[in-house]
Amino acid sequence: MIRTALEVGMTKSPEAILFWVLAPLSVLAAIGMLLVKKAVHSALLLAWVMISLAIFYIAQEALFLGIVQIVVYTGAVMMLFLFILMLVGVDSADSLLENIKYLRPIAVTAAIGIGGLLVSLIGRATISHNAYGLSIANQNGNVQGLAQLLFTKYVWAFEVISALLITAALGAMVLAHSNKVRSKFSQRDLSAARFRGKKLAEAAGLPGPGVYALHNAVDVPARLPDGSAAATSISRVLEARGDVLESKQFELQQSEDESSDK
Amino acid sequence: MLTTPSFEYLLLSPMLIILAAAVIGVLAEAFLDRNHLPVIQLFISVGAILLALIQIYRIKSSSSTSAAIGSVVIDKATIYLQGTILIIGLLALLLISDQEQFVAQASAIPGSREEQESTSKGSIQTEIYPLLSFALAGMMLFTCASDLITLFVALEVFSLPLYLLAGLSRRRRLLSQEAALKYFLLGAYSSAFFLFGAAFLYGISGSVYLVDISSAVSGGYGNDVFVLIGLIFISVGLLFKISAVPFHAWTPDVYQGAPTSVTAFMAAATKVAAFGAILRIFYVVFSPIANQWRPIISVIAIITMVFGSAVAIAQRDVKRMLAYSSIAHAGFILTAVLALNKSGLSAALFYLTTYGLSTLAAFGIITLIRDATGEVTDLNKWAGLGKKSPLIAGSFAFLLLSFAGIPLTSGFIGKFAIFSAAYETGNIAVVVFGVLSSALAAFFYIRVILLMFVAQSQNDSISIAIPSVKSRIAIGATTAATVILGLFPSLLLNITQSFSIFIK
Numbered sequence: 030m031i032r033t034a035l036e037v038g039m040t041k042s043p044e045a046i047l048f049w050v051l052a053p054l055s056v057l058a059a060i061g062m063l064l065v066k067k068a069v070h071s072a073l074l075l076a077w078v079m080i081s082l083a084i085f086y087i088a089q090e091a092l093f094l095g096i097v098q099i100v101v102y103t104g105a106v107m108m109l110f111l112f113i114l115m116l117v118g119v120d121s122a123d124s125l126l127e128n129i130k131y132l133r134p135i136a137v138t139a140a141i142g143i144g145g146l147l148v149s150l151i152g153r154a155t156i157s158h159n160a161y162g163l164s165i166a167n168q169n170g171n172v173q174g175l176a177q178l179l180f181t182k183y184v185w186a187f188e189v190i191s192a193l194l195i196t197a198a199l200g201a202m203v204l205a206h207s208n209k210v211r212s213k214f215s216q217r218d219l220s221a222a223r224f225r226g227k228k229l230a231e232a233a234g235l236p237g238p239g240v241y242a243l244h245n246a247v248d249v250p251a252r253l254p255d256g257s258a259a260a261t262s263i264s265r266v267l268e269a270r271g272d273v274l275e276s277k278q279f280e281l282q283q284s285e286d287e288s289s290d291k
Numbered sequence: 292m293l294t295t296p297s298f299e300y301l302l303l304s305p306m307l308i309i310l311a312a313a314v315i316g317v318l319a320e321a322f323l324d325r326n327h328l329p330v331i332q333l334f335i336s337v338g339a340i341l342l343a344l345i346q347i348y349r350i351k352s353s354s355s356t357s358a359a360i361g362s363v364v365i366d367k368a369t370i371y372l373q374g375t376i377l378i379i380g381l382l383a384l385l386l387i388s389d390q391e392q393f394v395a396q397a398s399a400i401p402g403s404r405e406e407q408e409s410t411s412k413g414s415i416q417t418e419i420y421p422l423l424s425f426a427l428a429g430m431m432l433f434t435c436a437s438d439l440i441t442l443f444v445a446l447e448v449f450s451l452p453l454y455l456l457a458g459l460s461r462r463r464r465l466l467s468q469e470a471a472l473k474y475f476l477l478g479a480y481s482s483a484f485f486l487f488g489a490a491f492l493y494g495i496s497g498s499v500y501l502v503d504i505s506s507a508v509s510g511g512y513g514n515d516v517f518v519l520i521g522l523i524f525i526s527v528g529l530l531f532k533i534s535a536v537p538f539h540a541w542t543p544d545v546y547q548g549a550p551t552s553v554t555a556f557m558a559a560a561t562k563v564a565a566f567g568a569i570l571r572i573f574y575v576v577f578s579p580i581a582n583q584w585r586p587i588i589s590v591i592a593i594i595t596m597v598f599g600s601a602v603a604i605a606q607r608d609v610k611r612m613l614a615y616s617s618i619a620h621a622g623f624i625l626t627a628v629l630a631l632n633k634s635g636l637s638a639a640l641f642y643l644t645t646y647g648l649s650t651l652a653a654f655g656i657i658t659l660i661r662d663a664t665g666e667v668t669d670l671n672k673w674a675g676l677g678k679k680s681p682l683i684a685g686s687f688a689f690l691l692l693s694f695a696g697i698p699l700t701s702g703f704i705g706k707f708a709i710f711s712a713a714y715e716t717g718n719i720a721v722v723v724f725g726v727l728s729s730a731l732a733a734f735f736y737i738r739v740i741l742l743m744f745v746a747q748s749q750n751d752s753i754s755i756a757i758p759s760v761k762s763r764i765a766i767g768a769t770t771a772a773t774v775i776l777g778l779f780p781s782l783l784l785n786i787t788q789s790f791s792i793f794i795k
Contacts, residue, residue: 147520154516156495185298185359186441189432192310192448196425199317200455203418207398207405208325 033155044088055081068117072110079103090163092171236262249274299358302350302365305343305373309428312339316421325414332420333388339424340381347374356794361500362441364794369435371640371790372567376434376560379647380427383556385765386655387423389758390415392550392666394461401464416459422452423556430560434567439489439499439525442568446485446528449564450478453557457549462665470548477531477541485528491521501576502795509579522577522584529572532565533621536595543606546614551666554610555654558617559647566624566643570636573628574793581631585718588629593724595622600732609657610668612735613650616694619732620646623709626721630712637791638708641783645693645701645776652769653690655762656683662752670739675748680755686770688740693773695733701776708784 055078062074079102087095166174179187214222223232236251236259250273251262267273300307312335319331347370356366387393396409397416429449436442458471493499495517496507508518527538534542546554577584599619606612624646627639660667660676660683667673677684693700696707706729710722758766776783 150516150520156517182360183362183440185362186438186444189310189441189444189448192313192425192428193444193451195314195317196422196448196451196455199320199418199421200451203397203416203422203455203459205398207396208409208414 033153047084047088051081051084068114069111072107072114075110076103076107079107090167090171093175231261238262238264248272297360299355299365301346302353302355302358303363304346304350305377306428306431308339308343308346309377309424309431312336313421313424313428316424317418320418320421325417328417329388329390329415332417333384336384336420336424337381340377340384340427344374344377344381347377357437359441362438363432363435364437365435366794367790367792368570368636368640369567371787372434372563372643373431375563375640375644375647376427376430379559379563379651380423380556382648382651382765382769383552383559384420384423385761386552386555386651386658387419387550389552389658389762392461392552392658393419394459394464394467397459401468410461419456419459422456425449426452426456426556427560430564433564434571436568437501437571439492439501439504443482443485443489446482446532446568449561450482450532453553453561454478456553457545457557459553460548460550463548467548467550470545474541474545481528481531481538484524484531488521488524488526488528491517491524495521501572505576505579505795508576515580515583518580519583522580523587525572526569526584526588529565529569530591533562533569533624534618535591535621535625536598536618539595539599539618539621542618543611543614546617547608547610547668551610551654551658555651558613558650558654562617562621562624563643563647566628566639569628570639571793574631574636575795578631585629588625589718589721592622592625592629592721595619595625596725596728597622597731600728600735603732604735604738606735607670608668609670609673609739610654612670612739613653613657616732616736617650619728620694622728623706623725626713626718626725627709629718629721630709630716632712632716633788633791634715635709635712636793637784637787638705638712640787640791641780642705642709644783644787645705645773648769648772648776649690649693649702652766652773653687653694655766655769656687656690658762659683659756659758659766661754661756667753670742671749672753673739674742674746676753676755677744678748679753683755684743686766688743690770690773691736691739693777695736696729697733699777701773701780704777704780704784 058074058077058081062071062078065071065074079098083095083098083103085095086092086098163171168174169177226232238247238249238251248263248267250258250260253259263273316332316335319328319335323331350365351367351370353365356364358365393416394406395412395414395416396406399406399409426449429445429447429452432445433442433449436445454471454475457474458468460467489499492504495515496504498504498507508515531538531541546558549557573584573588596619599615599617599622603612603615603619606615624639624642627635627642629635630638657668658666660673662672677688689700693702696702696705706725710725713725714722
C-alpha cells in the first residue's frame with residue numbers, strides 16, 4: 030500500500046490541535062531568535078523553542094525523550110548559554126557587519142529556495158509502510174524499551190560516545206586550563222615583599238576606598254589627610270574595567286604635592 | 292528477555308587498542324611527572340599503533356566479518372583501510388613528536404607574557420598524543436561502521452580532536468585559532484546535514500543499518516523522494532570531509548593555519564577515512580540506484596578537479612597550494628566512486644595510500660624550510676632552494692611530480708588505475724575532465740619546481756633545518772614509498788586487488 034508521506038504522518042485530533050497551536054509559535058520564536066538584537070532575548074526564545082519541542086515529544090508518546098529535552102537542553106545547556114552571556118555582558122550585541130557584499134540577500138534567497146524545494150518534495154513523497162507510532166515500542170514501558178536498545182543493539186555506538194566525551198573534556202582542559210609557570214606567591218612572600226617595598230607606609234596594607242554619604246564608595250578613591258585622592262585605595266579590577274569615578278568632584282581642595290605620593 | 296550482546300572482540304581489537312592507548316594517555320597526563328610525559332606519551336602511542344597493526348595482520352583473513360552486534364563490518368577493504376590509516380598515523384606521529392611546531396601553553400593569550408614564559412621554559416602540550424589516538428580510532432571506526440548511528444559517532448570522534456589540534460600552532464597563533472574555529476563551525480554544520488539525511492533514510496527503511504537501507508532502496512516501493520533527500524544530505528556531510536567543491540571552503544584556511552605536521556596527518560588520514568566511508572555507502576547502499584546519483588557525483592567530481600587545479604595556480608603560499616591540490620585529488624578519487632566496480636575500488640585504495648604517503652612527505656619537508664620567525668610558506672622565498680639544498684628540493688620536486696601524475700611516480704599509476712576503471716564503466720566525460728585538469732595541475736607543480744631550481748634567490752634569510760631522527764624516518768620512508776610504488780606498483784596493486792571487497 031503506497032500513500033503519501035503527509036497522509037502517513039497525519040495525527041489524530043487532540044494532538045493535531047496541540048500541534049497547530051504550538052508549531053506556529055515555535056517557528057515564530059525560532060525566526061525571532063535570529064532577528065532580535067539582544068543575545069539574552071535570543072537565548073530566551075531558544076528556550077521556548079526547546080520547551081515546545083519537548084511538548085511535541087511527550088505528545089508523541091516519547092515521554093523520556095521529552096523529559097530529557099527539558100532537563101538537558103532547557104536546563105543545562107540554556108544555563109550554560111546564560112552563564113556565557115553573563116561573562117560576555119548582557120548588553121553586547123553581535124556585530125552585524127557583512128564581510129562579503131550582498132551576503133544577506135544571497136543567504137535569504139538560498140534559504141527560501143532550499144526550504145521551498147524540500148517542502149514541495151516532501152509534500153509529494155510517498156511511503157510504502159505505515160507510521161508505527163510508539164505504542165509497539167513502548168510495550169514494555171518507554172524507559173525500559175530505550176534502555177534495552179541502548180544496551181543491546183546500539184551498545185557499541187553508546188560506548189564509543191565515551192571517547193567523544195573524553196575528547197571534549199580533554200579539549201576544554203587544553204584550551205582553558207593553564208599550568209602555572211611561576212610558583213604562586215604565598216602570604217609569607219607577599220608580606221616580605223611589602224616590607225621590602227619602596228614605601229613602608231603600605232606595609233600595613235592598602236587604604237580602603239573612600240566613604241562618602243553622597244555615593245556608593247567602592248568606585249571612589251579615599252582621601253588622604255591633605256584632601257587629595259589615594260589611588261591605591263581602589264581595586265585594580267575596577268580601574269581596569271574603567272568603572273572608577275572621577276574623585277575630583279568629592280575633593281574639598283586642590284593640594285599641590287598630591288600627585289607625588291600615591 | 293535481555294540477551295548479553297556478543298561482541299567480536301578480536302575483530303574490534305585494533306580499534307580497542309588505540310582507544311585504550313588514548314585513555315591511558317589521558318590518565319598519564321593527569322598523574323605522571325610533566326618532565327617525562329613527552330617520552331611516555333610517544334611510547335604509548337607508537338606502541339599502541341604497532342600492536343594494532345599486528346592485530347590487523349592477525350585478523351586479515353578472518354572468516355567472520357560482523358562485529359559489535361552488526362554495528363561494524365570488518366571486511367577486506369576495511370582491513371586494508373584501517374592498516375593504511377594506522378601506518379599514516381604512525382608516520383605522522385613521528386613528525387608531530389617534533390614538538391616545536393606546537394604551542395607551549397594553549398590557554399595563554401597570544402602575545403602575552405605568560406606565553407613567552409612558558410615557551411622559554413620549554414613546556415609543551417603533551418595532550419596532542421591522546422587527541423591523535425582518539426582521532427585515529429575514530430577514523431578506523433569510520434571506515435567500518437555499518438549503521439548510520441555508528442557512522443555519525445565515528446565522524447564526530449575523529450573530527451573533534453582534529454578541530455582541537457588545528458588550533459595549537461606555535462607561530463601565527465591567531466591564524467591557527469581562526470582556522471580551528473572555522474573548521475569546528477563548518478564541521479558542526481556539515482554534521483547536521485549528515486544527520487538530516489540519516490533521518491530520511493531511517494524514514495524510508497525503518498532501520499539505521501546499511502544492509503536494511505540498501506534493500507529498502509532497491510525495493511522500489513513508492514517514489515524515491517525520501518531516498519534522494521537522504522542520499523544528498525548524507526553526501527553533503529561526507530563530501531565536506533573530503534573537501535569536495537562546493538564544500539571545500541574550509542580546506543585552504545585550515546591547512547594553512549594548523550601546525551604543519553597536523554596538516555600532514557589531516558590531509559592524508561582524513562581522506563583515507565572519509566573516502567572509506569563514501570566508498571562503502573555508495574558501493575553497498577546506493578549502488579542499486581546508481582543512475583539517480585551518478586550525474587550529481589559526476590558534476591561534483593568534475594568541478595572539484597577543475598576548481599582545485601585552477602585555483603591552485605594563483606596561490607602564493609605553499610600550504611594553501613597543497614590544500615587546493617588536495618581538493619583536486621579529492622575529485623580524482625571521486626571518479627573511482629563513480630566507477631562502482633572492483634577495479635574502481637582497488638584503484639581508489641591504491642590512490643589513497645600513495646597520495647597519503649606523498650602528502651605526508653611533502654608537508655614533512657615544508658616543516659624543514661625555515662627562517663628566523665619559523666616555517667617559511669611564502670613561495671617567493673622558496674626561490675633558489677635547489678642550490679641551497681639539492682636533496683630536500685629534489686625530493687620535494689619529485690613529490691610534486693608524483694602529485695602531478697608524471698610517469699614513473701606512484702601518482703601516475705594511481706591516476707591511470709582510477710581513470711581506466713572509470714573508463715570501463717563509460718564515464719567518458721569525467722575521464723576527459725580528469726585528464727585535462729591533471730594537465731592543468733601539472734602546470735603549477737612544475738612552476739614551483741622551476742622556482743626552486745631556476746629562479747635566483749632574492750634573499751638568504753631562509754635556511755633548512757636539520758631534521759631530527761624521527762622526522763628523517765618519516766620523510767625518508769614516505770618519499771621512498773613514493774619512489775618504490777612508482778617503479779614497482781604491482782607490489783601494492785596486487786594487495787589492493789585482493790583487498791577490494793566490501794561486504795554488506
